[in-house]
Amino acid sequence: MKILKHAIGVLMLSSLIVACGDVSLKKEAKLEKSEIENLARIKLPASSKNIQVHTESGIDRLIVIRFILDKNDLYYFLKNAGYAEPLKQGFRPFSSKDFKNINWWNPDDAKEVIGGFSNGQKWANEIMVDVSSPSPVVYFKAHDL
Numbered sequence: 001m002k003i004l005k006h007a008i009g010v011l012m013l014s015s016l017i018v019a020c021g022d023v024s025l026k027k028e029a030k031l032e033k034s035e036i037e038n039l040a041r042i043k044l045p046a047s048s049k050n051i052q053v054h055t056e057s058g059i060d061r062l063i064v065i066r067f068i069l070d071k072n073d074l075y076y077f078l079k080n081a082g083y084a085e086p087l088k089q090g091f092r093p094f095s096s097k098d099f100k101n102i103n104w105w106n107p108d109d110a111k112e113v114i115g116g117f118s119n120g121q122k123w124a125n126e127i128m129v130d131v132s133s134p135s136p137v138v139y140f141k142a143h144d145l
Contacts, residue, residue: 045073091115
């Protein structure tokens with residue numbers, strides 16, 4: 001009986017260690033637009049192009065997106081994404097170093113930016129938009145809390 005209790009204890013401890021370990025899955029994602037929108041909790045405008053996506057999952061989920069959109073769609077995209085207040089001029093919520101292994105994640109190259117963050121009870125997101133060109137480049141990160 002004593003050996004059985006010890007074996008059960010070792011098994012439970014092993015399960016706990018595996019559950020709390022680094023079990024994250026990182027990948028460059030080939031997702032459908034609807035899957036991206038679902039994970040990021042946003043609606044991508046029809047003009048979105050050059051969409052790049054990276055996801056990580058483990059205990060929490062993370063999605064990182066970079067895309068270009070028509071300048072005319074920027075206001076509506078931001079409003080629909082939950083940014084009712086104007087984004088802050090010059091605000092850079094993240095850098096290229098945050099995801100240095102992702103070659104397309106280069107927010108440090110942006111010249112003129114606006115940025116902000118938003119959150120709910122179970123999620124948070126950050127956005128930065130390079131508005132220096134006629135077609136803004138959007139950098140977006142969403143994760144579970």
